[in-house]
Amino acid sequence: SQTIHQWPATLVQPVGSPLSLECTVEGTSNPNLYWYRQAAGRGLQLLFYSVGIGQISSEVPQNLSASRPQDRQFILSSKKLLLRDSGFYLCAWSRRGLNQPQHFGDGTRLSIL
Amino acid sequence: EDQVTQSPEALRLQEGESSSLNCSYTVSGLRGLFWYRQDPGKGPEFLFTLYSAGEEKEKERLKATLTKKESFLHITAPKPEDSATYLCAVPMDTGRRALTFGSGTRLQVQP
Numbered sequence: 001s002q003t004i005h006q007w008p009a010t011l012v013q014p015v016g017s018p019l020s021l022e023c024t025v026e027g028t029s030n031p032n033l034y035w036y037r038q039a040a041g042r043g044l045q046l047l048f049y050s051v052g053i054g055q056i057s058s059e060v061p062q063n064l065s066a067s068r069p070q071d072r073q074f075i076l077s078s079k080k081l082l083l084r085d086s087g088f089y090l091c092a093w094s095r096r097g098l099n100q101p102q103h104f105g106d107g108t109r110l111s112i113l
Numbered sequence: 114e115d116q117v118t119q120s121p122e123a124l125r126l127q128e129g130e131s132s133s134l135n136c137s138y139t140v141s142g143l144r145g146l147f148w149y150r151q152d153p154g155k156g157p158e159f160l161f162t163l164y165s166a167g168e169e170k171e172k173e174r175l176k177a178t179l180t181k182k183e184s185f186l187h188i189t190a191p192k193p194e195d196s197a198t199y200l201c202a203v204p205m206d207t208g209r210r211a212l213t214f215g216s217g218t219r220l221q222v223q224p
Contacts, residue, residue: 006156034211043200043214044157059211090156099145099164099204102212104156 002027006091006105014113019064019078021108023091026072031093033074034102035066038088050074051096086112117203119215126222129190134218136201137183146184147212148177149200157200191222 003026013019025031032051036044046059048066056066063082067075074091089108094100116139126132138146145164149157161170163179170177174195176187186199198219202212 043216044202044212046211049211092156101147101159101162102202103159104149106156107154109154 002093002103004091004093004103004105006089006108008108009106010109010111012111012113013081015083016080019076019081019085019110021076021089021091021110023074023076023105024072025093028072028093028095030071030096032096032100033068033072034092034094035074035076036090036092036104038090038107040088044090048076081112083112086110117201117213117215119199119201119218121218122216123219124221126188126191126220128192128222128224131187131189131191133188134186134199134220135183136186136215138201138203140203143181144204146179147202148184148186149202151198151200151217188220191220193222193224196220196222 006023034049035047037047038044048056048058050056050068053068053071063085064076064078087110089110090104092102092104094102118137120135145162147162148160150160151157161177163177166179166181168179174189174191178185184201198217200214200217202214205211205213
């Protein structure tokens with residue numbers, strides 16, 4: 001069966017510090033990968049998605065970037081965090097092809113001080 | 114632009130009191146609708162996919178139905194462990210392979 005792992009579960013960072021969140025998927029090959037942010041009481045906002053190694057599409061211009069160095073590894077990064085980057089970050093995967101359900105990790109709660 | 118609206122925002126039920134959650138959508142052509150359950154501090158858990166009007170899916174006390182304009186998640190005789198936020202989502206309209214989510218319905222089932 002497929003599993004998705006995200007870490008860390010919680011993170012507290014000072015303003016201006018760098019960020020690296022990692023996500024890995026097991027039990028499937030060539031997945032589509034996604035990063036979402038969920039603000040308190042609001043829906044999920046798509047940040048990035050990837051259909052293959054090195055292929056990243058950005059949905060929202062911002063202070064973040066994403067990379068996919070391996071088939072089942074997706075990384076969310078920032079060089080300098082801002083206060084507004086606080087939130088709940090979720091990684092997801094889906095099978096190739098259109099209109100596939102996405103399966104989520106348990107998220108990272110990021111607090112910027 | 115695709116839009117997904119869920120109602121009510123919050124719902125409080127007594128254990129055993131059946132009800133329905135609504136998800137209405139505006140898309141240029143329906144390519145599927147997904148229901149998720151999200152517990153506090155966790156990622157959404159996939160429940161159902163519906164692809165065509167008239168389709169129904171069931172899982173334990175949950176049944177999802179789909180029309181051309183909306184979907185319903187029916188909860189029959191809920192238990193306290195059904196308390197969660199329920200999200201619906203539709204594929205984005207530009208082939209970006211991602212989903213547009215509604216804001217969710219927070220369901221609380223009291224014993």
